Amino acid sequence: MKARVRFAPSPTGALHIGGIRTALYNFLLARQTGGTMILRIEDTDQNRYVPGAEEYIVESLAWAGIQIDEGVGIGGPYAPYRQSERKHIYKEYVQKLIASGKAYFAFDTEADLEAMRHATPNAQYDHVTRMQMKNSLSLAADDVTSRLAAGEPHVIRLLIPEQQEIHLVDLIRGDVHVQSSQLDDKVLMKSDGMPTYHLANVVDDYLMKITHVIRGEEWLPSAPHHVLLYRFFGWEKEMPQFAHLPLLLKPDGNGKLSKRDADRMGFPIFPINWTDPKTGEVAKGFREHGYLPEAMINFLVLLGWNPGTEQEIFSMDELIPVFSLERVGKAGAKFDIKKAQWFNEHYLRAKSAETLAAYLLDELKKENILCTHERANQIVIALKERVTFPQEFWEQGKFFFIAPTTFDPGSVAKKWTTEAIEVLESYQVAVENVPALNTEQAKSILESVAAEKGIKPGQVLAALRISLTGGTSGPDLMQTIEILGGEETSRRIQFAIKTLPLVKK
C-alpha cells in the first residue's frame, strides 16, 4: 500500500533535531511504499508564530535529504497546506459536530476555568464539571442563542461520551485502552476562530488522505480524542494508523533533550543555524558545526530503530527498503553525541580527496590564502584520518600555510637538543635548493645528514617537527616536508634555530 504520510511541524521557532528524526521515519515509509511525503504547516497559534520558522523547516529538511513530495512550497492536490489558510474548512466541519450534538459552545472566561481547576484536586473540563460551567449544555437555549447573537467570545468543545472504552492500535505500542471518563472536553475551536491542533489535525489528515500518522510520543495522551473525532465525523474506516515515536532524551540523567542540555554539553540541537528574530541570537546548527547530513541521518535513524541485522552503516537509499515501524523501539533514546561524531568521521573518510579539498579551499578563501587544488588534495589526504569535522582541515592544517612563530615550550624543553640542532643545520642546507622534494628524498637526505653526525634520525625527528609545525604531533613528517617543499622547510628550520633557546643534552 502506498503510504501518504505527513510531517506537520508548527512554525514556532527552530526545528528540534528530534523533528528531523520524525520527518525521516515518515519519509522512509513514504519512499518504501512508493507513497507521498507531505509537509503541512500547523500554524494555528497566532501568538506563537515566529517569522522565518517555516523557511527554516524547509531548508532543514532539504539539508537532511528529506524530500517533500507535496505540501507547503510545492503545492499539491489538497492545497493549501498551511492550516491558517484552511480556517474556513475547520469551521465547516466543526459545525457538523455541533449539529450532531458531538460538540458544544462554551463561554467560560479564563477566570472561570481557573476557578474550576482549583475547586477540586483533579478537576478538568469533563463530565464532572461541564454542567457547572457556562456552555450550551448547561445554559438555557435562549440564553445561548442570545450570547451567540451578541458575539460573546466562545470556544467549541468536544463532548466526550460517557462510559466508553476507547481503543486504539498503535503500530509501536500495540493496543492502548482508555476510559472516556478520563478524557476532558478538549477545545476544538478557539475564540479567535482558529482550530486547535486536535480538530485541524484530524480534519486535515482525513481530507489529505493520510494513511499513517507518525509523530512524537507526546501526542499519545490525546490520541483517544482524535479517535473519537474520527468516529464522530463518521471517518473510522479512513482513520490513519498511528505510530507514536519514543522521545529523544538528554545524554545524561533523564528527561527530554532540550536546547539547554545541548548548550551545556557543547553540541547543537538544531539542524542548521537558527537566528532568533527577536533577540538576533544565533544558535549553531549541526550543519554549521560540521556534521554531514548523511552522518546525521544514519545516527538519527538508529535512535529508536534497528534493522534486526548487524548492519550499522546505512545510506538513505539503503534505509528505504529495510525500514519498518515494527522495528521501532518503545523506550526513549539518549542522545549520544559521541556516536554521531563517529558516524561523521566515517562519512568524512569515505569522501574523495577532491570533495574534502573543497572544504579546505573554502576555509582558505575566508582567510584570503591562495592554494592550488593539488596542494589542497595533498593536505587533505594527510589529514583525513585525523579529523571529525571538515573545518578541522584548516584548523589542523593551518601550519602548512602559516609558519609557526611560537613553539610549544614543553616539547622544546624535551626535544630541542644540541645534537638535533646540529643535524637540522645540515638538513636545512641540504634541502634548501630542492623545491620539489618528495617523501622518499626527504627521508633519505635526513638519514644521510644524520649519519654524518653519527646520530640516529629518530633522535632528531621530534625537533624537526617542532621547527616545522611548532609542536610534536601531526601528520607524517616526511609527507609534511613534501607538502611544505625544500625551501620552506629550510626557512622554518633556520627560523627555529634562530629563535629557540638551546637545551643542553
Add this chain to the structure above:
RNA sequence: GGUCUGUUCGUCUAACGGUUAGGACACCAGAUUUUCAUUCUGGUAAUAGGGGUUCGAUUCCCCUACGGACUACCA
C-alpha cells in the same frame, strides 16, 4: 496528584520461552605507525527488584521501584 507510557552493558541496541545474553559507540590494553591520530587484535561491562506461569524465563502475567509524556482557547 491523575491518566497514559516505558525499563537488557556507561550509551544506541540484538536475542519475538532454550544463546557462553550478540553487535556498535565510548572506555581500557596490546600490535602496527621513528610523533599523535588512523588501522588491527583483545578486554572490562547489562537483563531494575520481588513474586508467579513453565521442564525452562531477557522474553508471558502481577506487584514494587525508578523514569518519561500529557494534564492550555500550545502544538
